[in-house]
Amino acid sequence: MICHIEAYLNGRWQVAATFEPYPATVERGVEGPCRLQYDVDYAVTNLDNPRAEIVPGLKVGFELFQFETWPAFLVDLLPSGAGRRAWLQRLQAPGDGPHLDWHMLTKGAGNPPGHLRIAEAILPPPPDQFRAGFTKLDILEQQENFLEYAAERGAHVAGASSVQGEAPKYLLVEDLNGMFHAEGALPDERISKFWLVKFPRGKRSNPRNRKVLKNEAPYLEVARRFGIRTGAPLEYQNDTLFVPRFDRAVQSGRVVRHGMHSLYALANIPGFGAAVHHEIYCQALARAATDPAAELREYLLRDILNLALRNTDNHGRNSAILRQADKIALSPVFDFAPMFLDPEGISRVTRWQDEVPGNQPEWGAIAEKLRYGLDPQETRDWLSSQAEKVRTLPDIMHDCRVDDDLIERLAGWIGEVARGLDAARARTVQGGTP
Known part of the structure; x- marks a missing residue:
């Protein structure tokens, strides 16, 4: 075996x-x-x-x-x-x-x-009669039945499958003629783009599931404006999200495959993973990253935005590192959405060790804990400087076409997050590494 x-x-x-x-x-x-x-x-x-x-x-x-x-x-x-x-x-x-x-x-x-x-x-490519692929319209019309539909067309022999997570997601490639195929069905020289295609979690008829998916593309644009590392814009149409993949690229007609590992893998968290404190991920990131200080700040910035926009499903497989040539860094942000709307009631999965549910993190204390990679005073000042950026989030969300009712619902909470960051500069804690 x-x-x-x-x-x-x-x-x-x-x-x-x-x-x-x-x-x-x-x-x-x-x-x-x-x-x-x-x-x-x-x-x-x-x-x-x-x-x-x-x-x-x-x-x-x-x-x-x-x-x-x-x-x-x-x-x-x-x-x-x-x-x-x-x-x-x-x-x-x-x-x-x-x-x-x-x-x-x-x-x-x-x-x-x-x-x-x-x-x-690894499975063999599909039979000749199924090698034409699928049009984008096929995917949009079939939606969550796409896997069964694809199997009927022979895509199952090439390993078309959903990847991790509760939302149905399929790894597809686009050929030089704009047709879609299961990843693995085409030789590299026939591939023009790599996609992850995503449908709503659970029942498509549930309006909250549809709203989460609909707002994922504008949420990514908010993250881009906020200064977070992002990939190419997402394409949303008819309850279907097309996500350009950043772990694959076609350069000069050749496919490049980057190493990608979840934070669970980076921190060697066994099994399918459980709630793990941010401190564990930060220590693992500092050990592996090419530029630890830059990646710890990127990590903090993401947590600030996750907190402010209530992307509560922030477990260790919704964050990853990317290995490009001689560089190891956090991948572009992904699965960033208003997950607090999910009908299953997902609470904030990953918290800081001393974080009290429902309260703001003690950002000044966090700055002290990260002294193995960042200067505590500089980090407190930097965290405090993010408060004004957070206050502008409702305007940024409006510009990025986040649903108005979401902006209304989050406005008060965003103000609380900004006030929590304001307090970071004044916070002085004695201590060292966690």
């Missing part, structure tokens, strides 16, 4: 490592013990090369790594939420449970985001 992890490095896919859950405990899924070892040829070629590490910190060499649970970066590759349910249906599984995690890895991880994939999960 073994599988092969492939990495896209130096312009081609290479077998980088082997992974093996212990057969006696494979029924425990991601919670079971396992071992991993770099491929010998890969290790010889890339010995001690940080760029070749399948996840930052897992040094390339000949060591046999043994883990009590599956490495967190592997969990990133597994379909979850709506994607897992789609794969269970495809595998005709009578139920779900940890005993199916191995099957999910070796069947559903053939084309995950980032620069890693499982060799055993």
